[in-house]
Amino acid sequence: MTADGPSDALHLAACRVPLGAILMSHHRFFGFVASLALSTAALAAGFSIKDGDRVVFLGDSITEQRLYTTYIEAYALTRHPDWKLTFRNVGWGGDTAWLRQRAHPPEDKLFAAEEDAQQKMVEDSVGRGLSRDVLPLQPTFVTVKFGMNDHSYQAFRPDIFRAYARSQAEIAKVLAKGGTRVAFLTPQPIEDKRPDPDQDVKNQSLRKFSDGLKDVAAKNGAQFVDQFDPYLKVMMDERAKDPKAFIGGGDAVHPGPAGHTIMAWAVLKGLGAPALVSHAEINATAKTSSGEGCRVEHLTVADGRIGFDRLDDALPMPIDPRAEAALKLAPILDDLSRYELRVTGLPDGTYEITIDGEVAAKVGAEALAKGQNLSNATGPVTKQAREVLALVFHKNELFFNRWRNVQLFSFPGWANGPEVEARRMSEVKHLDDEITAEEVKIDAARKPKTHHFEVRPATP
Secondary structure, eight states, X not given: OOOSGGGGGEEEOOOSSOOOOEEEOOOOOOOOOGGGOOOHHHHHTTOSSOTTOEEEEEESHHHHTOSHHHHHHHHHHHHOTTSOOEEEEOOOTTOOTTOHHHHXXXXXXXXXXXXXXXXXXXXXXXXXXXXXXXXXXOOSEEEEEOOTTTTTTSXXXXXXXXXXXXXXXXXXXXXXXXXXXXXXXXOOOOXXXXXXXXXXXXXXXXXXXHHHHHHHHHHTTOEEEOOHHHHHHHHHXXXXXXXXXXXXXXXXXXXXXXXXXXXXXXXXXXXXXXXXEEEEEEETTTTEEEEESEEEEEEEEETTEEEEEEEESSOOOOOOGGGGGGGGTSOHHHHHOEEEEEEESOOSSEEEEEETTEEEEEEEHHHHHHOEEOTTOSXXXXXXXXXXXXXXXXXXXXXXXXIIIIITOOOOGGGOSHHHHHXXXXXXXXXXXXXXXXXXXXXXXXXXXXXXXXXXXXXX
């Protein structure tokens, strides 16, 4: 997961208290149509995250939750296990596009300022915030998710939106100077417990902020990703079934793992993430096999049982065990994680699919001939993907502690001095070493392994 070159010495700028330069360490459901099959390399070409990227997630408390961002990170790492990728999350609770929490501009003056004066305020605030928290990470790709705090939880205010749009444009401008690609993410809707969330004035305001953000992205050469509409559609579909349905978990503004999984689904789709993990096909009659994104070997067909070894190029998308409910709300696996097995030529009946001896699914012959998506099925493949997810969560906790609790910790004036700063730098180095070690573990854990599959008549 570490990246060569500049990321080996990612410089962190001056903190809230003088630090000098601190070094940061390394870093539909499917029907198989052969004539339309694309190689995994061709599919990856449309994905906004590229090999060698240093990705930074910038946003507010929803980003600081380190949920949707970790799911996106884990998707990229498991789908492309040979890519060199680095991910850092610099979300800050209460933050806005003008980087309120990092630069603290006077907001009443900001909203009321004339064009030139407002531009100068935005340039100062955004410039200082990015210079401290983003630019030292030398990102090549940044996702920017603001709007929730910006709209101030009230009906749409044009004066606030003007500052929001100008600030987002400035973020794109500053990052583009360094060659950084930018993707603007809309906020997700607020999920108050009411049967008509689309009629909530706060959501109507967020919709206008999201529509305006699309124009900002187009004018500034940035990518636009709408998660507001997909998330709201899921909400509305569930409220139509049950007016009291609450899909996200957490609270109205801060979803839990299920809601963040829906967010990650919408964002990844918007970033062009490919659905196919791999596809293995077995013809039981002809005793032949083929694979796309995987290698199928040692095929045996005898006595109504099929066995083969399968080595995939990638792992399926890890699903947080706390977020299983999300899979019933949106076509997440169909859209993002098709880990497919198709077996034709079997007699009618029900069959067990086992992976290394563990039953992963029970499927009828007709359904198996159409193909099965085994993403998130019981067994060692899902277990490995979830181990990667757990390691990514731990690494992200380490970085959050390193950035917020050590680098940016503000000592009282009487405690400042060379000795304190020396101890701070020592602790930063210690945490950098831990992060590097964790990334080495992640790199090892995301390498696919060979597994033995069997398809056999199900036990009565």
